[in-house]
Amino acid sequence: MSMKGFDHGNRGIGVRNHQLILPSVVCSTRVSSRIAREVGAVTFAHQHGCGFIGNDVGRITDYFAALANHPNVSSTLIVGLGCETLQGNELADKLLTKNKSTNYLVTQESGGVAGTVSSGISAARELSANFPTAQTVLPRLHLGIDLSNDDFKVDEIVAALTEVGVDITVAASHKNSGLNFSDLMEAGVHVILSFPDPNQPPSGFPLIPTINVSSGSPLHLAIANDFDLGPKAESEEIMEKIYNVVNGELTKVEAIGAGEIIAAREVRSV
């Protein structure tokens, strides 16, 4: 089966064509969401970017760089505040060497909220105009599997997918799907197949379509409509769903617009 893709230059070929408005700090989330809403881009709330210390400075910077460089992203506009630990301009400089379709704005230097929102809208539109995305064919799918429900046996589906040439990264180091999603995002997966814990609802990652498979637990049965696949989904059905999603079908979580992000932290905030 052929898979549609979007050519995102140095970021790679993605299965979605998202412009990312990335708030480098929690204080910029409102400004980012106003810009994103206006230009139809993706943004999200997060709790990072300030008051973190030690090893986390490098860790969170790398995490944001991975977000901005993800293959599903067409271009990235970073929105900083100006006084945070993770400076938007430094992040942008780091990214620019890899991807020219990156820009940044600083609220404290752009005339406040109104000024930043209007400059942000122009900057985002300019990025889209200067870096148009060409449709192409996805040569090789990189699938992420979130195995926060470790009772689930995925050997069969992994074998079936591997056989048809799909690259697979499994994240199983956290009980929390959100943290596994972040690991998978950093690995650059195009699509996530999530097997949430029986006591957890389905969830997703903002830039990456996330297919949720029910465990058949009482909670999962009660909200069966929020799952893309039922507990008895066979490999064939799962594979068909993956191909449909790659080719544009929205997952349940994508349709809701869900997607908080959480990056792992080593130390307390200050």
Added chain:
Amino acid sequence: MLPILMRKVLILNENDNIAVCLVDLEIGEVIGQDGLNLTIQNRIPRGHKVATKNISKDDGIIKYGERMGHATSEIKIGEHVHTHNVLGDRLSTEQVK
């Protein structure tokens, strides 16, 4: 007393050995207010501190009449007092830049 508007620097407490600059100060500018008589030795941005006394290495830096850290090198009257020549006494083994 001069109104604050006419001041280039602000002394917060009579025991302080620094003053806060209210305007950007250039090398060679002379400050002659509130009993001070000093010549600015480095370019000092608004909001930053200038030494109002000669400060020896390891001496306390006094602001609001309280100790806010110590000198890591000798600081002469009129010089910029900041992270390049001051360290906090607590929790900051070394400052950025």
Added chain:
Amino acid sequence: MSDQLKAFARPDGRWGLRNHVLILPLHSALSATARKIADASIGAVGVSHDWSGEVDGDFARITKTISGFAANPNNFATIFLTIGTPHELAIIEVAKKIGLARAEVLNVAEYGSMAKIADIGLAMANSLVKEANLQARVSAPWSAIILGQECGGSDALSGITANPALGVASDRLVELGAASVLGETTEILGAEHLLAARAITPEIGAQIIETVARYERSINYEGIDMRGAQPSRGNIEGGLTTLEEKSLGAAKKAGSAQFSGVLEYADQVPNSGLYFMDTPGHDTEQLTGFGAGGINIIVFTTGRGTPTGSAIVPTIKVATNSTMANAIPDLIDLNAGTIADGLKTLAQVGGELFDLILEVANGKTTKAEKGLHHEFSLSRMYNTVIR
């Protein structure tokens, strides 16, 4: 009763300065639904967070924060979105115990899907907003005001202009019978001896010292290098050199009143007197902890300018310098930089701030409220790296 202050009376005797309908997800996966309901509603507010019910070292801190925030007296009602776990249902019970009069619960497991609770939640939110709009403000005592003090993006003028002006306003409110709370343990380190000397008893003084010492031990124990976080790069550019210097200036917010007690993060604040609350310096974590403690109005002094606000607690921004206040006027409610410009005295600006606090308490909207800045962050003490 003060004839100057009018507020919303809550059934348990607390006072709200706002009459919000809050949409509160108890699980991160319901955050998007909460946002969706709030955005579509005729005036309800919503928050998002990233907690998924983990029972780890931060469990008690997080559940306390969420339940306290739900029960803030500025909430006319809170609509909880839940997946129905015992832990989530317990949060609702704690909120009711604190005094939340109107708790509505939408359990996704009962309704079958997120889309369904989005629909029902929207109808419910709109009907509650209409009901809230019918409630009138009535004369309230000064103790109805529970003021939170915050500073963020500090510069060298913070300790000379905006912070002492807040100190003037806080002293006056405390004297009248209101409560006022200083937070940010990171930012009193180096000034704690001055604050402890103002405690009403030696025990409370010792508690202030111990709270800072505990924080200092935890940082030293973890062997963390504070470089780059405190003072932040923005602080250093602004002219602040050391953490102690920042603290000496930050402590000016608390004026000269005596300290009546020390509170843990998100503890419920008693209704009069000056208190110290152990909160992190992270602006939104502190703002959220204040909201969880029942603080119903916040003054936030800033040298760099920050848009941060709370969904439920009006946040007044006071600029420390005129350059910033003039450059980004849509973030700033009052410019205390006029003190450094020599245009006004500290007493004058302190008086203006007192008047503004009263106006905002009576319903005047702040810049952060107008801009719909509804930041919310859960404060965590433990790492998330290891499973």
